[in-house]
Amino acid sequence: MSNNKNIKKMFQKEFDIEIMKQRILNKERKKGMNFKNIFKWSVAPICLGAIISGVLLFNNNKELRSNIYEPNIEPKNNVSMYINDVSKMMVGSLKIDADIKVVDGVNVPYDESMNFIEKLSLPKDFKGENDLKKDILEVVYTNKDKTDNSYTYLNNFIYTVYSNSDERNIEIQFSKENKPIRDYLFSEEGSKLSKINDLELRIYKYDKVYFTEFNYQGINFDIETTNINEQELTDLLLSIIK
């Protein structure tokens, strides 16, 4: 292939129209959630107690409330999953104020915390010919303090992989030293823990998005998936938490 075709291919890859679109829509989705969360917290405190109590687990007959459920997945002895569905509740969420800069991780030297990437269990439509994936590695930098504008402190990495159709994706933030930065959180109060290979974690669901965060083998993980089903989520988590 000539220089022309190869260099053109390089630019096409760097500025892929579909990957860029997914990035934009992901950002918009997160923005939209922040707005709703802030609005909810502006409700008078007297209502807050009533809303939070709606997330409580059981009624007298020990049935799960409709907003916390066991997913329909292949049963395994080492997996006990509960999905905390916050789609209709939209409560218990906190906003973190952080200044960050995200850059492509092309020039970042390999770190042992990245070892899990090659072993990830991904849905079939996330791999193209020759097992090639549509994926991006990014680096999140923060300021050391409010007076510093240099954004030189490496906080965490973000690994994102897309399905061939770009309609589904998995985003994994990870770091050995720091907690990955999230621009919204869900309160643990009233939510139910899952357990995978003896590791306890909480899994939340908002519409078609699943979130979870945990520490495994000294690495802090923060995972967000879009449009993947519960079995695929389970398989993904099992490929990380062994």
Place this chain on the structure above:
Amino acid sequence: MIDQETLKTFDKLYYESYNDVLKYVVCNCSNIEDTKDIIQNVYLEVIKKIKKDANFEITKGYIMGITKNKVKDYYRFNYKNKILSLFSNKDNIDLLDQTSSDFDLQDSFIKETDLDIVWKYLKEKSGIIPKIFYLYYYADYGIKDIAEYLNINESSVKNNLYRTLKELKTLLNIGGDENVQ
């Protein structure tokens, strides 16, 4: 969240305008690494407008207006490094004119496996070089059109292309002028 109606409108505008927005941002940003951030900001603004006023007709011209503003806005914040143009004074242009122009632009030495190295190299060059490469190799502009679009002279375009390709050849250990720095 983004509803289906908004997404449908966004999709149409996005695919119609993306190449023009990309070209403008690449050619007007200080550092090609900033391109994705700026493009993201442009289209987030477009989505905001779609949601705010469903009756407002968003044209490509309107989107290009947003793009120009977003490029300006982006460099108001100090954390971005400003890359000085290599052509900030005439002496630099004269030096480049001494570069041999017998280098063959059609010479094929860059392989697919070299592309990460090439991209890293281009990102680190001064502001004008990635723009020239983008317009020449991706947008299929001729030398004259590149000169016109970037408002520089044709010899500057040629010399930057020749010089950078020679440097890449050295970098990729294929040979070339060892005196090129």
